[in-house]
Amino acid sequence: MIHLKDINKTFQSNRDTEPVTALSDVNLHIEPGEIYGIIGRSGAGKSTLLRLVNGLETPTSGEVWVGGREISQMKERELRTARQKIGMIFQHFNLLWSRTVWDNVAFPLEVAGKSKAEIKRKVGGLLDRVGLSERAGSYPSQLSGGQKQRVGIARALANEPDVLLCDEATSAVDPETTSSILQLLREINRDTGITLLLITHEMSVVEAVCQRVAVMEWGRIIETGDVQEIFRNPRHSITKQFVKQTLLESEDGDRKDDEGVVVHCSLSVFTEKWSQLESQKGLSVHVLEGELSSTDGIALRLAGRREEVEKAVGILKGEDAGTEVMAGVQ
Numbered sequence: 001m002i003h004l005k006d007i008n009k010t011f012q013s014n015r016d017t018e019p020v021t022a023l024s025d026v027n028l029h030i031e032p033g034e035i036y037g038i039i040g041r042s043g044a045g046k047s048t049l050l051r052l053v054n055g056l057e058t059p060t061s062g063e064v065w066v067g068g069r070e071i072s073q074m075k076e077r078e079l080r081t082a083r084q085k086i087g088m089i090f091q092h093f094n095l096l097w098s099r100t101v102w103d104n105v106a107f108p109l110e111v112a113g114k115s116k117a118e119i120k121r122k123v124g125g126l127l128d129r130v131g132l133s134e135r136a137g138s139y140p141s142q143l144s145g146g147q148k149q150r151v152g153i154a155r156a157l158a159n160e161p162d163v164l165l166c167d168e169a170t171s172a173v174d175p176e177t178t179s180s181i182l183q184l185l186r187e188i189n190r191d192t193g194i195t196l197l198l199i200t201h202e203m204s205v206v207e208a209v210c211q212r213v214a215v216m217e218w219g220r221i222i223e224t225g226d227v228q229e230i231f232r233n234p235r236h237s238i239t240k241q242f243v244k245q246t247l248l249e250s251e252d253g254d255r256k257d258d259e260g261v262v263v264h265c266s267l268s269v270f271t272e273k274w275s276q277l278e279s280q281k282g283l284s285v286h287v288l289e290g291e292l293s294s295t296d297g298i299a300l301r302l303a304g305r306r307e308e309v310e311k312a313v314g315i316l317k318g319e320d321a322g323t324e325v326m327a328g329v330q
């Protein structure tokens, strides 16, 4: 669905300064319906990559393809139409402050020249989808951060896009709101088959929703892979740091003294032992990448107090020699 081929992007602010290389030799292939994460530290090139996908930037060299069409070759008029099928949500929501929730969601439909009847039908459905029907007449300033992002999501979905780009979409909201927004994005992906491309600097966001991830540093993609695999076996030192970041975070976002571990075990062992793990105070158990349908077993992240983590590992290892602890996260 999204294909970046041999992308380089440099910015030349003015003639007296050295050009800045934002992206070097970037190649990326994202399948239709995938939830794909791009993670990297500040300045790694994530936003530039995202802006190439919806044609807000053009590559210095290379090709950007979305849905079988080359975005990087399009003229402005063609791009405007193509962008209707590429929704985007932003860290700071970018809502129209003088318009109500209803009118914010109606805006892209008005721009696309839809009839009043169609706009009414669609906006009603979208607000219902994001759980904001009751707030249709409110202004953005009257909403919480999570509600504002829900408006952003409804607005981005108005023209039934094939792709939704999420630019640090949960960075400005608290952890609880983050989970509910990520859950909503997951449901939308499941129900519509939309391709999601998320950029973030938080591995916990990748962990919660993404199927595959690319790690960026200094404008390059330094590692890609299935999220479970990256958690189990991070190769690059930057990737290890991101994985470690999640191991150090407890459920409430506090930092604990002890690192957690990533464990791989069979599904039957996990389901059998789950009630024991669940009853352990001070232990948080995360199923990496979520689906409990895999026959290859699952990867879990166990975090919390050291003795609780050790106890949990003992429980899982108890009767299953196949349970593997991926403790090599330094």
Ligand SMILES: Nc1ncnc2c1ncn2[C@@H]1O[C@H](COP(=O)(O)OP(=O)(O)OP(=O)(O)O)[C@@H](O)[C@H]1O
Binding pocket: 011, 012, 013, 020, 021, 022, 040, 041, 042, 043, 044, 045, 046, 047, 048, 049, 201
């Ligand atoms: N319009 C621009 N003009 C000049 N330099 C730019 C421009 N846009 C980005 N850059 C530079 O390109 C590099 C990559 O920036 P980019 O914003 O893509 O990184 P990022 O990973 O999204 O960082 P952040 O998380 O801080 O937004 C940085 O060195 C940045 O200063």
